[in-house]
Amino acid sequence: MQIRNIAIIAHVDHGKTTLVDKILHETNVFRANQETGELIMDNNDLERERGITILSKNVSVEYKGTKINVIDTPGHADFGGEVERVLKMADGVILLVDAFEGPMPQTRFVLQKALQLNLKPIVVINKVDKPNCRPDEVHDAVFELFFNLDATEEQLNFPTYYGSGKNGWFNSSLEQCENITPLLDGILEHVPEPKIEEGTLQLQITSLDYSTFLGRIAVGKVTRGSIKENQPFSLMRADGSVVKSRVRELYVFESLGKKKVPEVLAGDICAVVGLEDFTIGDTIADFENPEALPIIAVDEPTMNMMFSINNSPFFGKDGKFVTSRHLRDRLMKETEKNLALRVVDTDSADSFLVYGRGILHLGVLIETMRREGYELTVGQPQVIVKHIDGKKSEPYEILVVDVPEEFASKVIDLVTRRKGEMLIMETKGTMQHLEFEIPSRGLIGMRTQMLTNTAGEAVMAHRFSEYKAWKGQIPGRGNGVLLSKEGGTTTGYSLDKLQDRGSFFVDPGEEVYAGMIIGENNKPGDLVVNPNEGKKLTNMRASGSDAATNIAPKIQMTLEECMEYIQHDECIEVTPNHIRMRKVLLNEEDRKRVAKSMKTEA
Template sequence: MTELSKIRNFSIIAHIDHGKSTLADRLIQRTGGLTEREMQQQVLDNMDIERERGITIKAQTVRLEWKGCTLNLMDTPGHVDFAYEVSRSLAACEGALLVVDAAQGVEAQTLANVYQSIEHDHEIVPVINKIDLPAADTDKVKAEIEDIIGLDASNAVLTSAKSGIGIEEVLDAIVDRIPPPTGDRDAPLKAMLVDSWYDPYLGVVILVRVMEGTLKKGQQIKFMQAGTTHLVDRVGCFRPKLTQLEELGAGEIGFITAQIKEVAQTAVGDTITDARKPADKALPGFKEVQSVVFCGLFPVDANDFEKLRDSIGKLRLNDASFTFEMETSAALGFGFRCGFLGLLHLEIIQERLTREYDLDLITTAPSVVYHIELTHGAGHVELHNPADMPEPNKVETIAEPWIKAVIYVPDEYLGPILKLCQDRRGIQQNLTYVAGRAQVTYELPLNEVVFDFYDRLKSITRGYASFDYEQIGYREGDLVKMNILVNNEPVDALSMIVHRSQAEARGRHMCERLKDLIPRHMFKVPIQAAIGGKVIARETIAALRKDVTAKCYGGDITRKRKLLEKQKEGKKRMREYGNVSIPQEAFIAALRMGDDS
């Protein structure tokens, strides 16, 4: 067991693409964690998606040795969807490296996580990365760190993780400036569950930070929030290879396994204590993870339903924040209604299902959770699926979730950003300028953001804007359910909840899309967008028709008219009995393109 004064626990905070994973690679390499031959890029990112996109999805930990000290590095996700996991990872550390790109400067995600880190009373070491780039401007970045965040950047460490410049200085700064942990090793056991994942050989592997006491192999432990007890069968750490240890003492970070079969039993932020000598109260800060965005997942081929069920079950083993339940749709058949932490989470799950399990999926338009108060005091319901919306006469009020968004953008793009936020029913809260960049704070309804807000933001600012948000609760709004009717039949998969002021524009847009996508039939097909019984937009697909008057040469006009009337009657009858087949491709395209309003 390492003595407390020789331990340093730290995490790395950075915006996407500022070099966090590359810096972690260099630290591992310099401290001899892996040999040159075993080294690969982004060692701590296990998934292909993490490597390709350059993002971190799961928290990872690695134990390094430097100048007689044990350094525990927590590699945390940076994206807002995983903000709760980040808060638990930060609570397990005493300090943080703030990595800022010398060419890009401070961005939104960096800020959000730095403020969390300051709340946990961390010692923050600024690290300016990529100093070898031609566009690097270290003095400007130092000024930004001081002006925007309020940290003293005069002793910031200058590095280039890619070239290996300044890595030893970073390690020295960790040892010299980050304080050692505190904790009594003789007190009753208190350990925080930081993260967990499923291993096919070991069962659930749990990442823990021991706050008080010691955690040993063969110990009977209890999860205080879940109320379950388990027997520890393996204790260890990652260097980055899995290394077994006899015990973990207060202040140390490592992993345990206890023959747990499902990740859902191990809630992030739970407190682990000794079952025989339990601690009197749990560690603060625990909360249940709630799904924020919902959408339906359906297999393109109905025969793949069983395969989709198995695949979703396997993914759930590894990701307890992802929820699902079965649903059926008249248009799309059997599928699942799934809940996600946010849009990135949705995208990752969808991509993993497509890639790892070889499935072709249709995703319905993402929606958020609405709170509906029913009339005559009949209680309230939570609505996840627009198709389940009660009748309008039974609804008293509808409340939707709102977020507070902070957008960082070079000031030449400020105009289009303000217009985008206004179009999405945003309420401006603040606008400040720092070093040639604008920081805009807006309150926005979440359902306006889940569609395509992020893509639009990136395209109108050529990728320069950065965006971070937090939820601020529910507010009542004038919201209505919009149905899409094809040949007077509602298509449940295309129904959505929209604000009344934008229903017409969105309805017209959807009808135009479907007109291009649905093939022509032998009869006229009306496509309508309707709110209740009121049609707000309509397009008509013309019928395929034969020229019945072709055989008439000259003669009286009444003869031609008679033939056309006869044809018209036939078409009318056909329309009553004919049904419109909407091809799968049209659904996929309509749902995808319904995103860009």
């Protein structure tokens, strides 16, 4: 049977996962009466809640006697480590672009990786049924993007399909047709068959699977030779060592699941059971004459955070895993499959420095651990500073903001205050398209301010560009915080009296402890308040004074918003049921002493 291996790449929200759903339905993967729902591939809770793809996944369909292996990839640059390795399995890519927004910064990031690997591109312009869409302009913009990324003559000559994934049609012209078969025919026509070299077995492990029955499973594409059940082989490690092992079971992808097979030939993607100690990038090679494939290169992390055990007064109330050994084992396990993540031990046995691609990348890891029953404390995200040619350098990003014209000046003002420089300003329909170059530090905490200043209308995206000279001090949070004076339960009476001091992150009746951040001060500087004071009961009553207290509801903050909100002397306590912000030093006297010593040093 002929094989085609294709990856689908696009900016977040342009419709990748919906397209995969339609391919699965079109090729009759499901029975006619089977309830499947939407977003079949985004099958973990976090992906469904956020509406984004985090982990790349494989699925295979059969069309006109050809097996098509489809790889769904994440659109966020934060999960670039996922994309870089799975593209190694593909021979062609479908670049999916929104007919209104056109190519976005993260599309550029993934497309660049695909073109460098010499993959054959097919461009699909999606959502042509949307009002004010501009498919012809978008087609020109895509061509320009290919040209800027140094595409070859052959890659520049890409086929284009138009359609609507939601309505289930794609065609080589703007004319609506009944289904997506023109696109499937285009995949068979334009995507080359896998290149098969002569020689002995070579298979690079590009992703990891896990089964409670079979243990760890290695997934990759057989680039040459064939692999059989029970066959002995050599595992070539990244550090140069060679381990002899044997294939216990072999699986190929079929529809949404896997099928056990006795042998897999070159060109197909398969899952190998029987390996214990392997990492992504290792090569499964011939037993007698092993030859390794080049190691997968992944871009460097740009941000780090301190992960520590939870040492707050509420330690151990929620979580199952609370010790530093639990935390260390879990982080080390994550680095095996999450290539862009690094974990470094610190001087303290209870803290670890975790390096990642961005706030979303680290936030998803923390959220996953929290749901698994871990308790931990995380510090303020810091960018990674390097010394290049003796100069202090920091990472810079390209920030793209699309916003209605009346808010453009507010956006420019906000970005320039954070040391950003404008590169491009142009009009797209009723929207202003702005591009800036900004230090990564300037982006931390910007999203909330951006949405406040533009009434929620701004669409922003950013990607790492390069390391450049340090830009100096960037203004942080303007206002101080309200801190709890002592532990106890908050009362409505107390919060009502304190409302003119600021806005609260807690409701009446919540447990708090000394040093916990319970709200935002209206002014700069931190303020210690007592939210637990009850009303003194007397026999005297005055009409109207006991009317129900009128307290504004608390401000709900997500984990990523908390990560962007905290300053260097604050941290976040994360447990399965709660996310609380607090000072690193809970005792007020300790904080004053440290502040005093810092002043004398300065």
